[in-house]
Amino acid sequence: MRSANKTGDEVRVSVVEAAELAAQALQGAGFPEGQARTLALHFAAVEADGCSSHGLKRILRCIETARTHPETLEASPVASYPSPAVVMVDAHSGFSPCALAVGLPLLLEVASTLGIAALAVRNCFHVSALWPDVEWLADRTLVALSMTTSHPWVRPFGASRRLFGTNPIAFGWPRDNRKPFVFDFATSAISRGGLEALIATGSQLPADVAVDTQGRATVDPKRAAEGDLLTFGGHKGAALATMIELLAGPLVGDYLSQESGAVARAGGAAPQHGQFLIAIGAERFGTTYKDRAETLFGWLEDEDLRLPSHQRYARRAESDRNGFSIPATLYGELKKLGGTFER
Amino acid sequence: MRSANKTGDEVRVSVVEAAELAAQALQGAGFPEGQARTLALHFAAVEADGCSSHGLKRILRCIETARTHPETLEASPVASYPSPAVVMVDAHSGFSPCALAVGLPLLLEVASTLGIAALAVRNCFHVSALWPDVEWLADRTLVALSMTTSHPWVRPFGASRRLFGTNPIAFGWPRDNRKPFVFDFATSAISRGGLEALIATGSQLPADVAVDTQGRATVDPKRAAEGDLLTFGGHKGAALATMIELLAGPLVGDYLSQESGAVARAGGAAPQHGQFLIAIGAERFGTTYKDRAETLFGWLEDEDLRLPSHQRYARRAESDRNGFSIPATLYGELKKLGGTFER
Numbered sequence: 001m002r003s004a005n006k007t008g009d010e011v012r013v014s015v016v017e018a019a020e021l022a023a024q025a026l027q028g029a030g031f032p033e034g035q036a037r038t039l040a041l042h043f044a045a046v047e048a049d050g051c052s053s054h055g056l057k058r059i060l061r062c063i064e065t066a067r068t069h070p071e072t073l074e075a076s077p078v079a080s081y082p083s084p085a086v087v088m089v090d091a092h093s094g095f096s097p098c099a100l101a102v103g104l105p106l107l108l109e110v111a112s113t114l115g116i117a118a119l120a121v122r123n124c125f126h127v128s129a130l131w132p133d134v135e136w137l138a139d140r141t142l143v144a145l146s147m148t149t150s151h152p153w154v155r156p157f158g159a160s161r162r163l164f165g166t167n168p169i170a171f172g173w174p175r176d177n178r179k180p181f182v183f184d185f186a187t188s189a190i191s192r193g194g195l196e197a198l199i200a201t202g203s204q205l206p207a208d209v210a211v212d213t214q215g216r217a218t219v220d221p222k223r224a225a226e227g228d229l230l231t232f233g234g235h236k237g238a239a240l241a242t243m244i245e246l247l248a249g250p251l252v253g254d255y256l257s258q259e260s261g262a263v264a265r266a267g268g269a270a271p272q273h274g275q276f277l278i279a280i281g282a283e284r285f286g287t288t289y290k291d292r293a294e295t296l297f298g299w300l301e302d303e304d305l306r307l308p309s310h311q312r313y314a315r316r317a318e319s320d321r322n323g324f325s326i327p328a329t330l331y332g333e334l335k336k337l338g339g340t341f342e343r
Numbered sequence: 344m345r346s347a348n349k350t351g352d353e354v355r356v357s358v359v360e361a362a363e364l365a366a367q368a369l370q371g372a373g374f375p376e377g378q379a380r381t382l383a384l385h386f387a388a389v390e391a392d393g394c395s396s397h398g399l400k401r402i403l404r405c406i407e408t409a410r411t412h413p414e415t416l417e418a419s420p421v422a423s424y425p426s427p428a429v430v431m432v433d434a435h436s437g438f439s440p441c442a443l444a445v446g447l448p449l450l451l452e453v454a455s456t457l458g459i460a461a462l463a464v465r466n467c468f469h470v471s472a473l474w475p476d477v478e479w480l481a482d483r484t485l486v487a488l489s490m491t492t493s494h495p496w497v498r499p500f501g502a503s504r505r506l507f508g509t510n511p512i513a514f515g516w517p518r519d520n521r522k523p524f525v526f527d528f529a530t531s532a533i534s535r536g537g538l539e540a541l542i543a544t545g546s547q548l549p550a551d552v553a554v555d556t557q558g559r560a561t562v563d564p565k566r567a568a569e570g571d572l573l574t575f576g577g578h579k580g581a582a583l584a585t586m587i588e589l590l591a592g593p594l595v596g597d598y599l600s601q602e603s604g605a606v607a608r609a610g611g612a613a614p615q616h617g618q619f620l621i622a623i624g625a626e627r628f629g630t631t632y633k634d635r636a637e638t639l640f641g642w643l644e645d646e647d648l649r650l651p652s653h654q655r656y657a658r659r660a661e662s663d664r665n666g667f668s669i670p671a672t673l674y675g676e677l678k679k680l681g682g683t684f685e686r
Binding site: 082085086120156158171173181183187233236237242243246247250251256285288289296300304305 | 425431458460461486499502514526576579580599625631634635636642643651
């Protein structure tokens with residue numbers, strides 16, 4: 001590895017350097033090389049997109065999970081076709097990026113051929129953001145939708161306890177000569193990462209996003225972290241959260257967020273549960289979809305409304321040119337883990 | 344038809360009486376019998392579910408549309424399979440319930456066989472709610488999702504003009520020995536029907552749901568009706584509205600809400616545009632989905648949280664027992680239209 005550019009308490013690295021650092025750390029901690037490279041590339045790319053909450057620090061989370069669940073190190077995802085338009089990937093307790101690396105090309109193939117297909121991922125330690133997968137499909141002309149459950153951090157309005165996960169949903173739409181239109185958001189009113197960021201900066205929460213342990217509204221992010229989040233958009237957000245619980249849980253034959261949380265409390269690891277994706281071979285529907293969609297994107301851009309993926313792509317371009325910074329402590333920890341690995 | 348029970352300015356009818364009244368009115372206005380019966384049954388059922396904004400008064404809207412667009416009377420929806428898992432129904436300027444009557448059984452068949460399938464409806468005068476279709480599929484063990492664009496009544500936050508429709512989304516999930524879990528909501532912060540109801544009762548709007556013609560926040564529903572609605576849930580609702588524009592518009596080869604509005608202003612009729620449905624043959628994914636889902640529904644019911652379809656089913660049961668009331672003026676108008684029809 002080339003020497004990284006260290007400034008104060010941050011270290012500047014390129015995406016390639018970051019991926020190498022992460023892969024060495026994972027191999028040092030006992031991960032087989034293939035799995036280590038898949039995870040390392042994934043998290044380095046997410047970090048380069050400016051999302052540190054889902055970036056390289058999750059390497060440490062994977063290693064922690066592998067310590068309490070050594071079966072993850074042996075895990076090899078197995079794909080099957082329970083139905084012609086359905087790809088099922090049993091992660092066998094492996095990590096989500098490894099299961100997706102197997103499932104996405106199969107989903108792409110089936111959806112392109114049949115016009116629409118689903119990918120059900122089971123028995124997965126979910127450790128990642130959803131946008132890289134829908135973006136990967138949309139880069140290949142497919143329209144894509146992805147959902148996953150999580151741990152039960154969300155209390156439906158009017159309930160006495162937490163029942164939903166933060167249950168993100170992501171969508172990708174292909175564009176000619178441009179990066180896809182992609183969104184990826186939690187159906188909780190604020191994400192866990194957002195909450196942590198507010199605690200770190202000593203800021204207050206907006207109203208109506210969280211309750212304390214007694215179920216009383218709070219704008220204090222620390223109280224919210226001990227208490228429960230609410231869904232975004234009131235009963236409509238709650239309806240979407242329910243839909244995501246059903247599709248990424250019972251439909252794929254995996255846990256509800258509440259159940260996943262109970263399993264995790266027994267072990268202390270990354271959330272273990274399912275994921276559900278739909279891919280649409282848009283070209284099978286007709287030839288006008290891209291042009292018609294550009295009309296809408298044009299209006300939004302004329303209004304100076306940034307598309308939800310705008311900031312991520314800008315950060316990525318910047319990272320590609322000049323690398324990106326990670327905390328020196330994280331750099332040091334990864335480096336140290338990698339030091340135990342001999343090629 | 345049996346004589347209806349008239350009280351004051353309301354008339355109480357059974358679902359069968361209402362459907363007969365509506366069918367006679369449509370035939371009196373020149374609709375062919377098959378089309379008249381499909382529309383009449385549909386709107387009578389929606390009225391019986393307690394949703395008068397999408398109920399029998401829309402019969403008058405259909406007749407008005409047929410007057411300015413006489414091609415609707417000749418319309419016969421034609422189904423095709425552009426791809427093995429995709430059913431396309433060209434409504435040929437007919438009304439949405441007639442196109443769905445052709446498309447839903449085909450969607451059911453393909454999704455049950457392949458595991459997932461899509462239905463794209465094009466060139467449709469959209470006049471209906473979305474829940475009857477997802478409920479129909481869920482009643483047959485399919486998980487269903489439906490979306491449609493509408494007219495451009497919604498201004499994205501930060502924009503200077505209206506760009507989205509109220510763009511509803513509906514979802515259905517099958518349950519054993521119970522009516523399905525169904526939701527159907529507008530991605531606008533308030534529906535057009537909700538706005539009209541507040542105007543009628545002289546009530547104020549909640550904050551952050553609409554702006555006046557100058558783009559200033561307003562809680563006056565009359566000013567909101569002249570101005571624009573906002574999306575629910577801020578940027579997340581706007582992202583969903585964009586997804587629905589893309590799927591129910593460009594993907595199916597039909598108008599964006601803005602374009603549909605421009606076409607309508609030239610003619611003055613029901614919104615003409617597309618609709619997009621996904622059906623999932625859940626049984627193809629495994630056998631545990633219904634039981635696992637009941638765990639979630641059980642928790643929600645233990646918390647006394649009403650499922651979104653609860654009220655509709657209660658009203659339907661009441662209507663089945665005792666009929667339902669419609670305004671005497673609407674009853675009179677339909678009766679008069681039917682009077683011009685000779686069997």
